[in-house]
Amino acid sequence: ATTNITSEPSRAEVFVDGKSRGRTPLRLELPVRSHELTAQLDGWPNEQQKIEIDPQRENAVHFVFANGSVKITSAPGGAVVIGNGQELGQTPLVIEEVKPGDVTYELRLGGYKSTSVSGKVEPQQQSFLAARLEKSVGPEPGQSFTNSLGMKFVPLAEVRISVWETRVQDYEAFSRASGRHYEPADFQQAPTHPVVKVNWFDAMAFCKWLTDKERDENLIEDRQSYRLPTDREWSLAVGLPNESGATPQARDGKIKNEFPWGKQWPPPAGAGNYPAGAGQRRGTTMPVGSFKANALGLYDLGGNVWEWCADTYKGGSSGTGRDWGVLRGGSWATSNRLEMQSSYRNVVDRNERDVIYGFRCVLAPESNDRIDNR
Structure with missing residues (x-):
């Protein structure tokens, strides 16, 4: 006798007397007798029904895989609820x-x-989930703060940016703690001078060390992280919020x-x-x-040292197969007018170290920030 088997949701696997017969919706010819039917759908408990086949009519079996519900509360209330990467409400x-x-x-x-x-x-039941939130000891959203190394940060769009370049004393603390080799400059530097002779990978290693250190010390949240500023963030910091172009090379010098x-x-x-005049170097x-801070309270965005950005630079200035990075802002040795422009990108192999x-660092709100060429 003909038997129609359906389910909600569909695509459930149907077993008749222990043998798989396909997925719903399903139309089967079954012998006239009683049968044990089982429906399986990933994520739900199995559903079972017993049917007595009537030869005088078309038989029908319908399985329902019931959902449940969840009630989430927090103290205090108003927390954003995140599920599968999506904001679901408060x-x-x-x-x-x-x-x-x-x-x-996540709350x-x-x-x-x-x-x-x-x-x-559980199916057809409401589960209750509750959390008592702990006060964060990290920086309040939108507020300036000073970290464990005495580095000062101010808000910039979605991140916080260091008001000055990473200092010798900051990098030496990292070098001592991590054992990473650090070669000082070949001129005299005090602890508050900007660290030099660091490549892109050195800078990123410093950021990772500082992230791990301050997470362990409960100074920043586990989802926050230090990193290099993106090329766009650096432009925003220096006062170029309206640059056109999707990549650093497209925006370069425009x-x-x-x-x-x-x-x-x-x-x-x-x-x-900067050098006192064209071709002259202060030498250190x-x-x-x-010097005077800009309108955002940031120092040395021009001069002192070129600053690595997070981005790569496609193409580079010469050669092939090189791992090109982006530096911004000029240095104590920069006297060329073109290179002093805020929009200029210094394209350098990311492995290069120089005096x-x-x-400088930013503190980002997410630990898995995607760094791309924008």
Whole structure:
């Protein structure tokens, strides 16, 4: 006799008397007698029915795989609930039609540590998940802060950026703790001078060490991380928020006659640590913050040392197969007008170390920030 077997949701595997016969919706010819039917659907408990086949009519069997629901609360309330990478709402929150099984949600609230709540959802039942949020000891959103090394940070778009370049004393702390080789400059540097002779990989290793250190010390949240600024973030810091182009190479040098100190040429007195005149070198770095800050409170975006950005630079200036990176801002040895422009990108192999190369850090809100060529 003909038997139609359906399920909600569909695509359940159907077993008739222990033998798999296909997936719903299914139309079978079954012998006239009683049969044990089992439906299996990934993530749900098996559903079973017994049917007595009636030869006088078309038989029908329908399986329903029921969902459950979850109610999430927090103290204090108003926490953003994240599930599978998506914002689902704010606590208190009821989530309907949740597939049975283990579930985990992340709760985020400004001023509090992020936390996770987990539980098991049963069909046709509501699961209750609750969390008491702990005050965060990290920086408040949108606020300036000083980290464990005494590095000062101010808000910049979605990140916080160091007001000055990473100092010798900061990098030496990293070198001592990590054992990473550090070769000092071949000129005299005080602890508050910007560190030099670091390549892109050195700078990123410093950022990772500082991230791990401050997470372990409960000074930043586990989802926050230090890294190099992206090329776009650096442009925003120096006062070029409207550059066009999708990559550093597309934006390179497009905005003319804009300098970290303004439009005036040559650099006015006190603009930064540049050579005193064309072809002349002061011959050394200077302590960070020796000159006037810009409107965002950032120092030395022009002069002192070139600063590594997170991005790579496609193509490079010469040769093939090189691992090109981007440096911005000029240095104590920069006297060329073109190179002093805020839009200029210094394209250098990321493995290169030099007495004119340094970096500054940003603190990003997410530990898995995607760094691309924008």
